[in-house]
Amino acid sequence: MSHLDDIFEIQISNDKMRATMLQHQKIGENTELVLEELQNWVKEHGVIFGIYVENLKKIVDDNGSITSPIVIAEGKSPINGNNAYLDAVQLDMNNGINEKVVRVDLKNVADIPSVKQGQVVGKKIEATIGQPGLNVIGEEISAKSGKDFILRPGKNTSVSEDKLKLIAQVDGQRCIETKTIHVYPVYQVHGDLDMKTGNIEFIGNVTIRGNVPAGFEVKAKGDIRVQGTVEAATLISEGSIFVAAGIVGQGKGIVKAKKDIHTSFINQGNVEAEGNVFVNQSILHSKCIVNGSIDCTKGKGNIVGGQLSAGHEISANEIGNNMHTTTELFIGVHxxxxxxxxxxxxxxxxxxxxxxxxxxxxxxxxxxxxxxxxxxxxxxxxxxxxxxxxxxxxxxxxxxxxxxxxxxxxxxxxxTGVVKVKRHMYPNVNLTFGKYRRKITVNHQYVKVSIIDSEIQIIPL
CATH class of the missing domain: 1.10.287 (Helix Hairpins)
Structure with missing residues (x-):
């Protein structure tokens, strides 16, 4: 037994990732503390990895005087691997390739670059293995490797021999999904939808360079892109829907996408998306049902009235208004x-x-x-x-x-669904998280609402 056992104590955390030294009594005046001796004593007590030699040296320099517990070693946390994912190769307007993430610009909603037969339209980024960690007593902590997926061909695309690329089999426009990419032919309307064009049902992407008036129907296997306004019409897409000038539903019609919906505003609209909804300005007196999230944080970014249901998150600058208009929010699994x-x-x-x-x-x-x-x-x-x-x-x-x-x-x-409010949440906003309900009765600013300890709690953002 070392004489240091009477002077110091080493405490190892429950997860064995940190070792701390405490002092119980002073070192005798005639006793000199030596760094090598202290290092060996620490190792004899099982601490062999991640030792802070500089902290031990400080203890020696102070001749063993520790006024408060000092950390002498910390473990190395494991680094989990990244999941495999499909990276959609960005295309320029000249059908060139740019290795960047695809971004949506509603101003150029109708100017979507096309792809050519034989062109690479997506790449699978493979999963990575994790890097194990070590705790302070030298035990290895296993890491999780990233999850893989099988890259499968979409409509009019094929998988390369190395199973890492998707290649267009026809000329057309892309429709991107999580694990595959389709290439669809394009149907374009150069202006408003009217009695001459009639309703549209097309196997590929549909681009309308004008408005979609009330009563019309547009159905597409791919994406639908509208440069103007969508009134009380029916838009149904198996891809995403982009509406540059906004949705004015008058409580009629429906805009429904298997993936995401991007628009400037929604007023008295009926909107459904299996993915997410992104709104640049306002959502007013509308019904929105979304499996993913609703984002209304650009521009004015306000949500007033109506019923909004999201599987994961609803984010806005303001929810409700000074008139205390009833606004219903539902969070959780749809x-x-x-x-x-x-x-x-x-x-x-x-x-x-x-x-x-x-x-x-x-x-x-x-x-x-x-x-x-x-x-x-x-x-x-x-x-x-x-x-x-x-x-x-x-x-x-x-x-x-x-x-x-x-x-x-x-x-x-x-x-772990959440509501985030960047500015104001007004009274008469009703929040429902599954079986939990809460009515807002006072004004809140810069807050996050979620389930904590089996109740709806409001905390600072």
């Missing part, structure tokens, strides 16, 4: 997400059951061949069909498993 989970669970179950039957059937043919019996022509054709169906069913099963994993993660993340 019913569509729950229904989607149920649907994919059924798809996964059906695919698993079908694979079991198909593999049994394939085994019958293989056993017959192993016994030296030749398959009849019809049996050979049937065997090939069974193999092809197995491949297709395995693909369906893999997709269902991936979607379920993401949806369940979304379900967990939704419990």
């Amino acid at each position: 019913q569509q997400v729950l229904e989607s989970i149920t649907t994919h669970q059924k798809q996964l179950k059906l695919a698993s059951e079908e694979l079991e039957k198909l593999n049994k059937l394939l085994l019958v043919f293989e056993l017959k061949e192993q016994q030296g019996k030749a398959l009849q022509p019809k049996e050979r054709i049937m065997k090939l069909r069974v193999k092809n169906t197995i491949n297709q069913t395995e693909e369906k099963k893999a997709i269902a498993e991936e979607e379920l994993l993401e949806l369940n993660e979304e379900l967990i993340q939704s419990q």
Whole structure:
């Protein structure tokens, strides 16, 4: 036992990531503290990694005088790997390639560059492995590697041989999803939608360089881009929707996108998006249902009246007004997400059951061949069909498993839903987080609202 045991004590934190030294009694006047001796004593007590030699030297220089606990070692935290993701190659107006993230500019909503057949439209950035850490007693702390995904071809795109690039198979415009990219032909209207053009239903992207008046319908498999105003019309897109001059719904019609919606303002509109909604100015007396987030923080950035539902976050500069107009906000998992989970669970179950039957059937043919019996022509054709169906069913099963994993993660993340107000939140704003409800009765400024300890709490932003 060292004489230093009577003078000092080493305390190691519960997570073993920090070691602290305390002093219990003074060193004798005739005793000289030596750095090498102190270092060895620290190591004898199990602290072998991340030692702050300069702190030990300071203790020696002060001849062991510690007025307060001093940190003598800290561990190295693990660094988790990055998830794989799809990077959409940015295109310039001359069909050149620029390796930057795609950005949306509503002012140039109709001037979207096209892609050419054979052009690379997206790249998969591979997942990275994590870097393990070490605690102060030298134990390795494992790190999580990033999650991978399978790059699959979209409509009119193919996957390169190295499985890392998506290549356009036709000339057209891109429609970007999380894990794939489609290339659609483009239908353009050079002006307002009117009786001459009529309603539009198109397999690709639709670009309207004017307005969409009340009563008209535009449906697209790709993106819809409107340079003017959308009135009480119906816009349904399997991609994203961009409306440069705003949505004036008059409580009628609907603007619905499978991905995101970008617009200047929404007034008495009905808006639904499986992704996010980005509004540059105001959302007034509207109904918005969004699986992701609603962002209204540019310009005036106010939300007044109506009902807004978001899975993750609602952000605005102001919510409500001085007139105390009733404004309803719902945060958390939307019913569509729950229904989607149920649907994919059924798809996964059906695919698993079908694979079991198909593999049994394939085994019958293989056993017959192993016994030296030749398959009849019809049996050979049937065997090939069974193999092809197995491949297709395995693909369906893999997709269902991936979607379920993401949806369940979304379900967990939704419990951390939040409302952020950069300036004012006025009275008569009603907040609902699942089973929790709260009515705002006083003015709040610069606040964040979320569930903390099973209740809706308002804290400074």
